[in-house]
Amino acid sequence: MALTREQLAQRVAQELQDGYYVNLGIGIPTLVANYVPQGMEVMLQSENGLLGMGQFPTEQEIDADLINAGKQTVTMAVGASLFDSAESFAMIRGGHVDLTVLGAFEVDCQGNIASYMIPGKLIKGMGGAMDLVAGADNIIVTMTHASKAGASKLLGECTLPLTGKGCIKKVLTDLAFIEIKDGKFHLLERAPGVSVEEIIKLTAGELVVPANVPEMAL
């Protein structure tokens, strides 16, 4: 079975380490915060100027001056700090964030990512995504493996305008966990109950498949 949004978040959470500063993008990445392993401390960076993002506020705690990068009302965790946008992106571009998780429309086997624009259709802007992919070393892209119509999103070459060039090394889809190196996709894990054949069929870019592909442990 393909992973649900919650299971994708659960699998990403396994990549967290104690003491990590983490930036979570909008959508599925945000859910990762719900699966931080017990006893582990991670601090969430929100690029609008908050390090140490807490949970959503209660009705009484709502503060219009305290939001996250998705414009949602949030709270601050103990030990949080606040800063302006240039400082926030100094953290991101300076490589100080330990893990970045974000979504995409397409990824290719050269490590290119397209996530911000569909010409003639969808123009919203890149927000902080271009800075995040250029500044971070440890990035996980979360996305569905293929469109509803069955078109692969893991390509030999991205067709949409790029968000970043040669910067993606790990992709978690609803079907597989994949590493990108030497210009190829490498299949590391498959979602429970998903066959290697199905993954091969829905991966347009060159995919290296080892003899044994373990199922994800969730």
Add this chain to the structure above:
Amino acid sequence: MAGFNKVVNSYQEAMAGLEDGMTVLAGGFGLCGIPENLIKEIKKMGTKDLTVVSNNCGTTEHGLGLLLLDRQIKKMVASYVGENANFEAQMMAGELDVVLTPQGTLAEKMRAGGAGIPAFYTATGYGTPVAEGKETREFDGRQYIMEEAITGDFAIVKAWKADTFGNLVYRKTARNFNPLAATAGKITVVEVEEIVQPGELSPDEIHTPGIYVNRVILGQFEKTIEQRTTRQA
């Protein structure tokens, strides 16, 4: 003699001198920390052909979105415009010139503009449409693009508190782009929730020193929330 007293008493006075075709830098992230009354004053003035530099362009009904409704903006420099339906429509129709700019690059462009640095190199956007027409250069084996600084004829800023000298303190994530815009305007106008006397703000706590600020006005704020998300108590 006014000395260092930057306080003005009307929004008309606050935005005096704004003319058609000028560049306005605006603080705010989404609708958080936006100079909402200064924007409304620009709407009232009906100033046209503006170039506006801001992370977002408000929503359809709020913030800078009000200036789009009246087609007062000719060119918009922003990182994310997804919350404003008019934006996409005007952009597609070719009525609005848009320069999509990565968020960190936009912040740094304002910071550099205010600090007298004409340009800087960044890896952000290399190999993407953002890099088109820009100089690239290699440092330590990595490719970077040159981005030019931004300054404005006006900067419109929202802070929490000011003293009459224009020293500013922001509150929580309403800080965002405000301190950066504040440094990069030829005329920097700030609206605040509270004005205190010099000496009442601790010098250690001041986020924006008054040297960057030309006008301060006391405002009343709606503080519209875009995504009201809560948990059970």
